[in-house]
Amino acid sequence: xxxxxxxxxxxxxxxxxxxxxxxxxxxxxxxxxIVFVEVPAEGTSVAKGNEAAVVESVKAxxxxxxxxxxxxxxxxxxxxxxxxxxxxxxxxxxxxFKLTITQPNELDALMDAEKYKAFCDSL
Amino acid sequence: xxxxxxxxxxxxxxxxxAAAVPxxxxxxxxxxxxxxxxxxxxxxxxGVDLPEPSEGANRLGGMARTEPxxxxxxxxxxxxxxxxxxxxxxYAIDLGLFPLGSxxxxxxxxxNEKVARMPGFADVHPLQPxxxxxxxxxxxxxxxxxxxxxxxxxxxxxxxxAGAHGELCGILCIRAALEAKGDARKVxxxxxxxxGTNPATAAFAGYAVEDIPATPEGRVDLEALKARxxxxxxxxxxTNPNTCGLFERDMKAIxxxxxxxxxxxxxxxxxxxxxVGRVRPGDLGVDAMHINLxxxxxxxxxxxxxxxGPVVLSEALAPYGPLPFTARRPDGTVxxxxxxxxxxxxxxxFGRMSAFHGQMGMFTRALAYILSHGAxxxxxxxxxxxxxxxxxxxxxxxxxDAPFAFSGPCMHEALFSDRGFADGLTTxxxxxxxxxxxxxxxxxxFPLVVxxxxxxxxxxxxxxxGLDQLVVALRSLAERARAGDMSLKNAPIHAPRxxxxxxxxxxxxxxxxxxxxxxxxxPTRSEQGGS
Numbered sequence: 245x246x247x248x249x250x251x252x253x254x255x256x257x258x259x260x261x262x263x264x265x266x267x268x269x270x271x272x273x274x275x276x277x278i279v280f281v282e283v284p285a286e287g288t289s290v291a292k293g294n295e296a297a298v299v300e301s302v303k304a305x306x307x308x309x310x311x312x313x314x315x316x317x318x319x320x321x322x323x324x325x326x327x328x329x330x331x332x333x334x335x336x337x338x339x340x341f342k343l344t345i346t347q348p349n350e351l352d353a354l355m356d357a358e359k360y361k362a363f364c365d366s367l
Numbered sequence: 368x369x370x371x372x373x374x375x376x377x378x379x380x381x382x383x384x385a386a387a388v389p390x391x392x393x394x395x396x397x398x399x400x401x402x403x404x405x406x407x408x409x410x411x412x413x414g415v416d417l418p419e420p421s422e423g424a425n426r427l428g429g430m431a432r433t434e435p436x437x438x439x440x441x442x443x444x445x446x447x448x449x450x451x452x453x454x455x456x457x458y459a460i461d462l463g464l465f466p467l468g469s470x471x472x473x474x475x476x477x478x479n480e481k482v483a484r485m486p487g488f489a490d491v492h493p494l495q496p497x498x499x500x501x502x503x504x505x506x507x508x509x510x511x512x513x514x515x516x517x518x519x520x521x522x523x524x525x526x527x528x529a530g531a532h533g534e535l536c537g538i539l540c541i542r543a544a545l546e547a548k549g550d551a552r553k554v555x556x557x558x559x560x561x562x563g564t565n566p567a568t569a570a571f572a573g574y575a576v577e578d579i580p581a582t583p584e585g586r587v588d589l590e591a592l593k594a595r596x597x598x599x600x601x602x603x604x605x606t607n608p609n610t611c612g613l614f615e616r617d618m619k620a621i622x623x624x625x626x627x628x629x630x631x632x633x634x635x636x637x638x639x640x641x642x643v644g645r646v647r648p649g650d651l652g653v654d655a656m657h658i659n660l661x662x663x664x665x666x667x668x669x670x671x672x673x674x675x676g677p678v679v680l681s682e683a684l685a686p687y688g689p690l691p692f693t694a695r696r697p698d699g700t701v702x703x704x705x706x707x708x709x710x711x712x713x714x715x716x717f718g719r720m721s722a723f724h725g726q727m728g729m730f731t732r733a734l735a736y737i738l739s740h741g742a743x744x745x746x747x748x749x750x751x752x753x754x755x756x757x758x759x760x761x762x763x764x765x766x767x768d769a770p771f772a773f774s775g776p777c778m779h780e781a782l783f784s785d786r787g788f789a790d791g792l793t794t795x796x797x798x799x800x801x802x803x804x805x806x807x808x809x810x811x812x813f814p815l816v817v818x819x820x821x822x823x824x825x826x827x828x829x830x831x832x833g834l835d836q837l838v839v840a841l842r843s844l845a846e847r848a849r850a851g852d853m854s855l856k857n858a859p860i861h862a863p864r865x866x867x868x869x870x871x872x873x874x875x876x877x878x879x880x881x882x883x884x885x886x887x888x889x890p891t892r893s894e895q896g897g898s
Contacts (some may be wrong), residue, residue, distance in 0.1 A: 267700075272854035277873075279870060279873035302869045302873060304812060328874070
């Protein structure tokens, strides 16, 4: 499994044709306490760079963009009752949605962990 | 000053140590600990004597309520005291400076109130026959005239009830104008420096919203805007002066480019206070702009009264404006144009924004404000508002980071960021500290283009002495935040209630009172005989 990152602070972990998407630890620390998450429903088509989910903190509401094009398999049901999971485990149990990737070559443009760390350090 | 108290002696305020000594009631002299109305009222108490219902008149078909309402009952003096006590824990523009950016919390002149309470304005009903309310219609028409005059526009829709409602009205006019040409454009462009309601309005009206970035100096990126214009763009929503407190110098070039591409320009007029009497948006190519009467024209708001958001319209959009509106007839009377008589005069209207004519009480106040200030007075309003904001900007920029101060004077509001605060201290902590200092906090975390932003709008109605007090408070708080004074995390410590858990409130909101579980044998307050 390989994990990639976007400049909008989403991560995507790829396992064959399917992948899991969430927001990074850096993103959750910038947002502050997260109070609400809206994840896409099963079967939703998402396009690379388009809004796929919504996250609300006490400070602001933000869109979460899909790192690649695909079809949603599952939104994380745990986030409805416990949005704080995004704060406590952003890159684990606080994942947003899983999808089937339809354009695998889109992954080439994303950052790996090392590049993403350098990107965050430059902000 | 010839102060009679030449020695300058005054009794000291109660020291903090006194607060540590409990009282039996929880009250602290004039600071009264007031329970919720549900906790002091009993359903068996009432301040009104109602006659017993007559026998045999029940036509409810067995649907009559059998359970008690559960509403709290209080006598009249108990009710008056309850709300008066609560009001003493509130902050209001009549108590002090209210530096909420983009809200224009200015003083509401008492002359406005006197005029609004005249029975001919206060006691009219929107369904009265037109012939009995010619004076009220005259006021609406006169105010409409001056709003058009001040903005250099062609027409005005008076019925929208507040800013966001006005935005929707303007965007619906744009949509109606495009649809009349058979042009189904799908996109509205919104710069990052626009108000947060703008993208919401465009989306609500059925448009896709696209961002236009800001330049490093906090203004709309004209080249990026021009590059995005095309046959799918219905228009742009731009806030001028923008939410960075800056005037969009390229406004005319922006309008020309949008018009050349076949779109329309909506201007968010919430910040009109900075330019009223000096700049006419019509001269800048604006097609529609809402005016917050409750901001620029001093009608009460923020819990003090309803908003009102008339929308001025260009010649291109005016024919599509909503019904009803007023018009002067050749015989000099002012008439109301509604569906029944609009056919010939206003066939293209997109419909109604509200059931009736608009916020009458706000119209009378706004007209009183405009006429009592006159042209020179309104010019001075914007001049003093900008002067006051710049006084704050320059008095604070050495202790609070002012990200756009390099690009010249600000308009009516000064923008600061949390840069330079010690680790662990945030804009929220500084804002809570302001409560301890006796001020309402400023607008926080908006605009989004600045990290931890603080947007401060003093308005023209604050004196230099009042501004200096705010500067003393903000300088002290900023220095504590820079020095890492973690006691700020506990602020407010002097308020009737300490810092609330906003996260818990958002995650597990409790929106209605419910009776607590009372242990058996423990009498409730109403069983004890009320207060």
